[in-house]
Amino acid sequence: MALQDVGYAAPELEQAAIRFANDAVQADRNGSRGTAISKYQQAIDVLNKLVTLYPGYELNGIYIQRIRAYQQRVRALKGEALDETSEESSAPQLRGETPQAKAKYDELVIKEKPSVKWEDVIGLDDAKRAIRESVVYPTRRPDLFPLGWPRGILVFGPPGCGKTLLAAATAAEIDATFISVDAAAIMSRWLGEAEKNVSRIFSQARSTKGSVLIFIDEVDALFGVHSNEVGGEVRVRNQFLQEMDGLSEKGKNSSVYVIAATNKPWNLDAPFIRRFQKRIMVSLPDRDARMKTFELYSKSLRLAPGATAEAISQMIESYTPSDIRDICQSAQLRVVRELFESGQADKPGSSTREITLDDFKDVLALRKPSVSPDMIRAYEVWYDNFKAL
Numbered sequence: 001m002a003l004q005d006v007g008y009a010a011p012e013l014e015q016a017a018i019r020f021a022n023d024a025v026q027a028d029r030n031g032s033r034g035t036a037i038s039k040y041q042q043a044i045d046v047l048n049k050l051v052t053l054y055p056g057y058e059l060n061g062i063y064i065q066r067i068r069a070y071q072q073r074v075r076a077l078k079g080e081a082l083d084e085t086s087e088e089s090s091a092p093q094l095r096g097e098t099p100q101a102k103a104k105y106d107e108l109v110i111k112e113k114p115s116v117k118w119e120d121v122i123g124l125d126d127a128k129r130a131i132r133e134s135v136v137y138p139t140r141r142p143d144l145f146p147l148g149w150p151r152g153i154l155v156f157g158p159p160g161c162g163k164t165l166l167a168a169a170t171a172a173e174i175d176a177t178f179i180s181v182d183a184a185a186i187m188s189r190w191l192g193e194a195e196k197n198v199s200r201i202f203s204q205a206r207s208t209k210g211s212v213l214i215f216i217d218e219v220d221a222l223f224g225v226h227s228n229e230v231g232g233e234v235r236v237r238n239q240f241l242q243e244m245d246g247l248s249e250k251g252k253n254s255s256v257y258v259i260a261a262t263n264k265p266w267n268l269d270a271p272f273i274r275r276f277q278k279r280i281m282v283s284l285p286d287r288d289a290r291m292k293t294f295e296l297y298s299k300s301l302r303l304a305p306g307a308t309a310e311a312i313s314q315m316i317e318s319y320t321p322s323d324i325r326d327i328c329q330s331a332q333l334r335v336v337r338e339l340f341e342s343g344q345a346d347k348p349g350s351s352t353r354e355i356t357l358d359d360f361k362d363v364l365a366l367r368k369p370s371v372s373p374d375m376i377r378a379y380e381v382w383y384d385n386f387k388a389l
C-alpha cells in the first residue's frame with residue numbers, strides 16, 4: 001500500500017460508502033439493476049479500503065458485515081440478470097423460508113460481541129448516563145422497574161462523534177447479543193423481503209436468551225421522510241413500528257433493546273420518533289474530552305515536549321473525535337514520510353523524529369473540522385423540539 005493512501009479519513013470513507021449504498025438501494029428499488037450493481041460495488045470498494053487502511057479499527061466488524069451484505073446483493077442482482085428469461089425474475093419475491101432466504105438473512109446481521117469498552121468512549125456523559133439508566137440498570141435489576149423501561153433509544157448527532165462506538169460499547173457493557181443491522185442492507189432485499197427481514201430480526205431477538213441489543217445504524221435510510229414510496233417502504237415502516245410497540249407490551253421479562261443512530265434526525269417521521277422514548281444527542285467533545293481523545297490517540301506516538309494535549313486541544317475546538325484521531329494519524333505520517341525520504345527507514349533500529357506542535361499546526365492547516373457550526377445548530381434546534389433524556 002502506498003503511504004499516501006492513508007490521506008483518507010475513516011469517517012469520510014464511511015460516509016462515502018453510505019452514500020453509495022443509499023444510491024444503490026434507490027436504484028435497486030427502481031429496478032435499475034446496472035446502476036444498483038455498480039453503486040453497491042462502489043460501496044464495497046470504499047468499505048474494503050476502510051478496513052484495509054485501518055486494520056485495528058474497533059468498528060471493522062460492522063463494516064465487514066456490510067461488505068458481505070452488499071456482496072450478497074450484487075450476486076443476487078447478477079443472478080437475476082442471468083435468469084432474465086426465467087419466470088421467477090418477473091416476480092422476484094421469495095415466499096416461505098427457503099434455505100436461500102435464510103442465508104441472506106444471516107448475512108444481514110452480525111451477532112458477534114463488539115470489543116469496545118465503555119471506557120473507550122470519551123466524554124458523552126449525558127448520553128452515557130441515559131443509556132446506563134435505561135439499559136444497564138434494567139438489565140441488572142429488572143425487579144426495580146415494575147413500570148417497565150424504555151426500549152427504544154435514538155442516538156443522533158454529527159458524524160464521527162461516537163454514535164456507533166457508544167452503541168457497540170453498550171452491547172459489551174450489558175453483555176448482550178449484538179444484532180447490528182444496516183438499514184440500507186434491509187431495504188436492498190427484494191421487495192416484500194424487507195418487512196420479513198424486520199420481523200425476523202425481532203423474533204430472533206425475542207427468542208435469544210439474555211439481553212439483546214438491536215442496533216440500526218443510519219436509520220434515516222430506512223425511515224427517511226424523503227425516501228420515495230416505491231413499493232414496500234410503507235409496509236416496512238409499519239412492520240417496524242408494530243414490532244417496537246410489541247416490545248413494550250410484551251415487555252416485562254424480555255430484555256430486547258433497540259438503539260437507532262442517525263446523522264439526519266430531521267429526516268425521521270413523527271410516528272418513528274415517538275417509538276424512541278429516549279433521544280440522545282451525541283455532539284462535539286468539550287475541551288476536557290478533546291484532551292482525553294488526543295491523549296488516547298497519541299498514546300503510541302513520540303511527541304516533542306511542546307506537543308501537549310493541553311496545547312493541542314486549544315487548536316482543535318470544533319473537531320470531532322474522529323477528526324482528532326485522523327490528525328494524530330496524519331502527524332505520524334509526516335514523520336514516517338520524512339524517515340522514508342531520508343533513506344533511513346531500512347536501517348535497523350532507525351526511528352522517526354518526535355512530532356512537534358508545528359507538525360500538528362501544519363496538519364491542521366490542511367484539515368478543516370468535518371462539522372460546521374451551522375450543522376451543530378441544526379442538531380440543537382432539532383433537539384430542542386424532540387428532547388427526551
Ligand SMILES: Nc1ncnc2c1ncn2[C@@H]1O[C@H](COP(=O)(O)OP(=O)(O)O)[C@@H](O)[C@H]1O
Binds near residue numbers: 011058158161163166
Ligand atoms: N466519544 C469518542 N471517544 C473516543 N473515540 C471516538 C469517540 N467518537 C468517535 N471516536 C472515534 O471515531 C471513530 C468513529 O466514530 P463513530 O462512532 O463511528 O461515529 P458516528 O457513528 O457518530 O459517526 C470511532 O471508531 C473512534 O475511533
Ligand SMILES: [Mg+2]
Binds near residue numbers: 163165217261
Ligand atoms: Mg456511525
